[in-house]
Amino acid sequence: MSAGPAGATPPVPAGRQGRRGRHVAAASARYCVVVPTVGRPGLARLLTTLVGQEGPAPVQVVVVDDRPTDPGTRDGASLSGRRADPAQDPCERACAQAREAGLDVLLVRSGGRGAAAARNAGWRRARTEWIVFVDDDVELPAGWARALAADLADCPADVGGVQGRLVVPLPQGRRPTDWERGTAGLETAAWITADMAYRREALVDVGGFDERFPRAFREDSDLALRVQDAGWRLVRGEHTSVRPVRPAxxxxxxxxxxxxxxxxxxxxxxxxxxxxxxxxxxxxxxxxxxxxxxxxxxxxxxxxxxxxxxxxxxxxxxxxTADFAWRRIAPGPRSGDEVRRMLLTSAxxxxxxxxxxxxxxxxxxxxxxxxxxPPPVRAVLFDRDGTLVHDVPCNGDPDLVRPVDGAAEALARVRAAGLATAIVSNQPGVGRGLLTTAQVDAVNARVEELLGPFDAVVYCPDGPDAPSPYRKPEPGMVLEAARRLGVTPAECLLIGDIGADVEAALAAGARAVLVPTPLTRPEEVEATAAVVGSLPEAVDLALAVAPPARQSGGRR
Structure with a gap:
């Protein structure tokens, strides 16, 4: 159904230059809004300004909570944890209020890996033609959606991105501080993702944001240069947003x-x-x-x-030092606090x-x-039940373990290519009192006996009623598996049989391939970029994006 794993970078589509000048119809300018956040109060204000906008509403708003994951409890292969009470969580509350007001809001967690990773986790969940990145400290004035729709509808087919116009209100009645002047510089900055729309095809072309940029700095410039290098044009639009100066x-x-x-x-x-x-x-x-x-x-x-x-x-x-300090003090209000701050920081x-x-x-x-x-794949993560072995609900009996067709041969090919392997598995039967961890360990041992040893085995015993940061579709298990294997999440590819596997991989920054079974829901198949018919086919995709040197030799 798809030519490559979710998160992979296909070649630049042939014939793009031939599409220059052809305009996209206004009716096709459907968009999603992606908002990375670390739980700041501005998120609720932003979502409030998005409600009731004149013009086409977003198909969906994807809020990506990038606060670090609770370290949880690690006991061998078992990994358990608990998120904060949703009623007390600022992201949960802001999203719930926006849903009550009529917005379709999806909350995703990316595990505290930085703004680039959070934006990737957001846009990879969206399936609209356009993805609009908006920061959580931005406010959208009335008419923003109408102006955005006009900008997008007016784009020729070779335009990959449209930058919004940012306004930074400065205080009236006094000169701005050094911090305020620095924030005001965003008004003239190029291609910043405080309010920037990208065509999804362009993001797929370049693999999204480079997650080696750990802060909200330069990751947007890097993306803009790579998108242009891939043959797309970037333009400035007319839609306008407001970026208040936040306290510092x-x-x-x-x-x-x-x-x-x-x-x-x-x-x-x-x-x-x-x-x-x-x-x-x-x-x-x-x-x-x-x-x-x-x-x-x-x-x-x-x-x-x-x-x-x-x-x-x-x-x-x-x-x-005095010259540097004066250059910062002179244009400002020259208050006692500002002078003290400038002298300290100038040193x-x-x-x-x-x-x-x-x-x-x-x-x-x-x-x-x-x-x-993105980097090549250096590790393949496997869901266990339904992917490597036939699914037996809450199985605690090693004698019931039966590998799926071709599993042993597929894993042998992965290992021969020098790629690391891991199991990442939800085991909610433990949390529900239907299994013990000893039984899960025994079943995992039988899987390794039949299919060979894995470099890491991680499972989450938390039940579906517990708000766990590790139970798929949350990214915690994927992040932990990558840590144990000594690779980055972007160097991992996860093969699973249900949507939760794919969602966990994308939230963690890994690639994903879906191998449906009769239990896989049609909407999960439809929402996944890479779908194949068997485990060996999924391994073919993994090897296609692995380092060539590893395909002919052993692991480093």
Whole structure:
């Protein structure tokens, strides 16, 4: 039914250049909204502004909660946990209120892996032609949906993305602070996903956001460059959203210096002209390096007793720091709090910026260039019941284990290709008191006896009534299996027989292949990008996106 695993990157569709100039009909401009969040109060405000918009409503709103997963309880292969009470959870409450107001809202959890991973978990669940990414601290004015629909309907077929116009309200009656001015810079930033629509086909072409960008910084620029490299055009639209300045503590600007490591990754991926292509400002890193050198010279000279040299170097450090601080203080309100904050952070920012730059150089400028995104598959995860062995409900008897046709041969091919293997299985019978963990372990041992050893076995004993972060379709088990195998989730492919398997894989950032059985619901098949008829066929897809070297040799 599909040519490749969900999350795989197919080639650029042939004939796209021949479609230039042909407009998409307004009726076909169906869209979903994807909102990554970490439980901030702005989510409820955003969803409120989305309710009752004039113009075509989104087919669905996918809210992706990227707060870290509770570590839970690990007891050998068993992995159990419990989410917070939904009534007390800000994401659950905001989504429930939006549903009551008439929005179709889906809440997905991505396990605290960063904004890029959260957006991937969201768009991969959507099936509309357009995906609109909106940040959880954005507010949508009346008429946003109508203007968005007009922008999308007016797009020629070679347009892969449409950027919205962002307005940052600044305080009236006083000059803006350094933090407020920095936020206002978003108004002129290129291709930021605070309000950006992408054609789903373009996202599939490039594999979505590169999850090696761990923060909400540069991941959108990287995506824009890769989408353009794949042959799509990006344009600026007329739909407008509002991004209020959110509160920040004294050290917020100091923490932002972690982005210097991401700048190194951008350079490694896109070459020295990436800033020009991404329309990104150069920044003050060279001056920060000089400031750090002056400070280090002061300490070195003082330690060796060269007082005059130390005094000269100290004067240089003080002058550079004072100049940096004044450049930030002068345009602002010059209040006592603002001056104190600027003096503190102006001393901290140069060494932090240089440190994070060096950290990025060590991470991304070593031997070889960073691989393109997405990475090849290095591990295959298998659902157990219905995928590897015939499904016997709440089976605690090893004698009832019967592998599905071709399972042993398929697993032998995966292992021969050098790929790691793991089982990830829901075992709700334990939570319901119908099984013991000893029985589950005995059945798993019998599976390994018949099909060979797995590099990791993970199962969740939580029952369906317990809000567990590990029970599929939640991503916890997939993330844990990847951790135990020593790979990233993006390097995993999960083969399962029901929609919960696919949803868990996509939420965790893994690829997924569905092998339906008579128990698989038709809507699960329809919603899955990669569907095949047998386990050996699913393995064929896994090997197709594995590293070529591994297909001819053993595991590293």
């Amino acid at each position: 503590d004294d050290l917020a600007s100091a923490r932002q210096q972690r982005g210097n490591a991401d700048d190194v990754l951008m350079g490694a991926l896109h070459g020295p002209r990436w800033r020009q292509r991404a329309e990104a400002a150069v920044g003050r890193l060279p001056w920060h390096a000089v400031t750090v050198a002056a400070g280090a010279g002061t300490l070195a000279a003082a330690a060796t007793g060269r007082r005059r040299v130390a005094a000269v170097a100290a004067a240089g450090w003080l002058g550079l 901290l920012i140069p060494p932090l910026a240089v440190w994070h730059r060096l950290r990025g150089e060590l991470a991304w400028r070593g031997p070889g260039r960073p691989a393109s995104w």
